Amino acid sequence: MEYRFNEIEQKWQAKWKENKVYKVSNDSAKPKYYVLDMFPYPSGAGLHVGHPLGYIASDIYSRYKRLKGFNVLHPMGYDSFGLPAEQYALETGQHPAVTTERNIATFRSQLDKIGFSYDWDREVRTSDPDFYKWTQWIFLQIFDSWFNRATNKAERIASLLEIFETEGNLHHDCPGDKSIQFSAGEWKAFNEKEQQDILMDYRLTFSSYGEVNWCEALGTVLANDEVVNGVSERGGHPVEKKKMRQWYLRITEYADRLLEGLERIDFSDAMKEMQKNWIGKSQGAEMDFIIKDQQEHLKVYTTRPDTIFGVDFMVLAPEHELVNKITSAGQKKEIETYLTYVKSRSERERLAEVKQITGCFTGAYAINPFDDREIPIWIAEYVLAGYGTGAIMAVPCGDQRDFAFAKHFNIPITNIIGDYYNGEEANPTKEAILQNSGFLNGVSMKGAISIAIAKIEGLGIGNRKVNFRMRDAGFSRQRYWGEPFPIIWSDGIAIPLDADELPLELPHVDKYGPGPNGEGPLANIEDWVNINLTPNPSPKERETRLQGEAELASDHLLENKKDEPGYYNSSLPEWQNTLAFAKENRKELTEAEGVIWQKLRDRQLDGCKFRRQHPIAGYIPDFVCLEKKLIIEIDGEYHNSEEQKSFDEARANWLAENGFEMIRFTNEEVKNNIKDVLIKVSQKLNEVEKTDRSKNEKSNQPSGSGSSLLWRGVGGEVKRETSTMPGYAGSSWYFLRYMDPHNDQTFCDRKASDYWGQVDIYIGGTEHAVGHLLYSRLWTKILFDLGYVSHDEPFKKLVNQGMIQGSSRFVYRLAWSVTGEDFDQSLLPQLFISKSIADKIISEDEEAIKETGGIAKELLIKAFPGREDLSIFRISVIETHVDVSFVNGVELDINHFKNWRNGEYADAQFVFENDGKYICGVETEKMSKSKYNTVNPDVLVQKFGADTFRMYEMFLGPVEQSKPWDTKGIEGVHRFLRKLWRLFYDDLKGKVWNEDKATDAELKVLHRTIKKIDEDTERFSFNTAVSTFMICVNDLADMKCHKKEILEPLLFLLSPYAPHISAELGSLINAKSSPIGEDAERSVYPTFNPALLVESAKEYPVSINGKVRTNINIALDITQADVEQIVLKNEVVQKWLEGKAPKKIIYVKNKMVNVVI
């Protein structure tokens, strides 16, 4: 019986799927464990062998934890909004939804082949309305929040309003604009627009005009982390600064907490370092300088107030507001010229020419408050407007840039650090003792910092100040394929949609080009953008209405109470009860309801949005389409009673009066003839369309009716926000959705997030260091502050998988030039030269060139008989990528190559090595389609099986390290699995395993393996775990051990790594019911028994002066003196001693013995 991996793997994968073996419950007595992969963007290219590396690691760990008795959440989903799908749509006209769907199907089929233990019932997709409904909802929560610096957390806008009404913003500086200050009285006097504008400056998501990174080629703005060296990260298009209205996340308010949180999480140093760098916290002081003969003050930020006496000039950013005010008449012209020059320079030029020194003197002087020196004020590009105060005090002896500037413009340099400064370059030391420094003379620089700050604060001319490099994160994109903002603009006021109006679905478009004025494609859909409503009530009325909402709702109920048999509620608490009831109800679908819901959801029927169990004025219909005011009722049997019928009737009457139409079906109709049912519903929907609904639009609907815009009193010209959210919106919280993926009442039930808590292990690449990982930390902190989750760091431990690099192969094509009348060079025969000869030609080896030239000449004669005039005058070689799939090691498969690219090389000729082989060149590069070095996992799984593939990926090296892919080695792992198989079944003899009692030696092998696998799996050292399995199987094979007592526990150990073969063999040796790979509940995962490994003696390495010379077997329970005796008696030791006495003998129990001579 041989190891038929393909059969076995298909069988078990089907079985796992059918029995839902990996379904996870939120309700378990077992301890929880959350293992998460960074979900993929489903690109069109499919998976290559680099992608599953992290997935395999996390799968092994999940399976291991499951066997160890944990309730493991191990989900997968897709980050399915994003630029590439939209770019593809622009090029091909295919809707992103379609291509995304297709790509997901490819990914899924590839993933399935590898045998992962994901709970696919929890799959999420960020582009699914059921998902982005909650992305929008969370956005609204953040919109409704501000950061209270006093409590250091996010709070609701309502609390801010309360504060404003009692004390203005006296104690709460406006983070958006520090200059805004007002009292309670002033606040109350502001009009609606003014108030809203101020609130916007506090909100944690806010809209404002600002400089953004505009990428013309992509037609969108980019976040700072999406711009690399002045070009877009995706596509490398130029990026320019542009003023536009944008949405932002006020991440700067969280800078300190994001920094502090790093201390509490297990990320690699490199990762933490990158985040720290990005946040860029620096401590220093801000101080004011008086400007000579002027009213103005100059505020600078410095981290080195100790160098105040070394200030030789000041520099302002060219954009600084003081520039115009202080420039002297004499310098005006020059400054203007300089400003024109600065404006002409693109961001890219500025970055590219960092070393170029430019600047201009303003003619103004600042006064050093400590020694009254007059300090010239310059402007220069190298000072950035956006950081600190946009102005610096320059200390040329201590700062290299200041030094270069001073040298360039001949500004005299003051030395305050004595010998530390050599006049040749600046020295940014903090070690020096200060000189020429007034009251700081003789003080060390480190100490002087706080002394200087104290003095500055004492004089009231400045204060201690912390600065951050991080900017608020741009949160809008002028793009189509993303979450629409649930925001409506009315007279410049951003009005959030109500929660029950979510999701605001992405409308269908046919064209993906940008809209007018740099807006996104959505701006082109006028029907969607413009919302025309009847004239609106005043803002004050609006407020009153909002408050009266609930009362109004219950008024309706009261009014109608007499007409119905006690079904409706009458008071506010009861109304709330109804809501709670609806929430409960929504979870349980009857069979018939389930059938029809599958056909109604997601606007499948005539594009109409249906809601299920959506409360309307105290009554909960089964399904309702709010836009069409159509209710669908599916009646269970109990509705057949007389009493029930009259009751239903009363309800129907009430609804009819309020403009609702109802259509009802029986369970049987739905179950047996869903088609007719849907036709009837569709007819109704279209009827409703035609009827006059004006009477219904008088807007006295209760809350939650879906048209609450009327309630908020907006009207006139009202437009939707047309930009969409960036790629990182959905990924900032998706890990929470997995915990409770089907909840349509909330983004994630608090019970679920309390149970699952933090992600215990998060596995993914390093490329998300300052993007996704920072934003998800931010969102989690905000949700924590608002009380929606119980932890403020999402990921407890992060493991970064390394990149798998491609191993490229090259062929060398002869590049030759032929002289001859009207000769078309492109007709020359193709000649490919094997590696070693090509190398010689490249290094201009004359012999090789001559020889190859001869071969080329022959070819030429053959190809063009009769053309005697042709002669070769130059040859060289061109290196070209060739597809790795038809290179065996380094040897090219010639036939395969000739068929490549539709036979482009069908007629190619070759110059071989001496042994008749064509050898290719090799280089390690990034894996990419264009380099023909990608390896598709499907092919390997087909050829060697998923188990081999999984173990080989792990065997390649540490998960966290980058390493080149080499398919060749996979055979070793495959051999190992076959060897394992042969411990159970021989190809010829069949069954060889037996039930004999294991010997001590065999048990020792097993338990040594148990111990090592436990340790290695826990510390993510999967490569050494695989080699441990190999050692174990080698040992057992050597011992000819085929005993079930040993082999069965081994299968348990192996099952996380190679689940299919373990399951198969497990079920074969335990025919009735093997739990291996099938049932973690009944798992009897082996435990390590240290007693079995206890030895009485050990072969000690004995070294002389630290060099091992021999081994001696010594009992473990022996004294130092006895050891010395034994060692000294040893022949080898005596030989080295040459009769002398040793100086010292070092004996470390269980380690070694060292004799020092």
Next chain:
RNA sequence: GCCCAUGUGGCGGAAUUGGUAGACGCAGCAGACUCAAAAUCUGCCGUUCGCAAGGGCGUGAAGGUUCGAUUCCUUUCGUGGGCACCA
């Protein structure tokens, strides 16, 4: 320029706390089985001197600490990654 990671056979890598450097696998070489191939099995496999026994050298380089260093410290070089007029 600054920060982080990293450097071990022909190759991927192992050595978990300072204690036998090179586990395990690939590639290679020699052999067994076979008509042959595949599969499988056995042996060799850092380098150098030596017939051998045995010895010298050896973890990028140089120095140091230590009885003992791939591991700790200092200096330096290479590679990969991040940040970069951030005052």
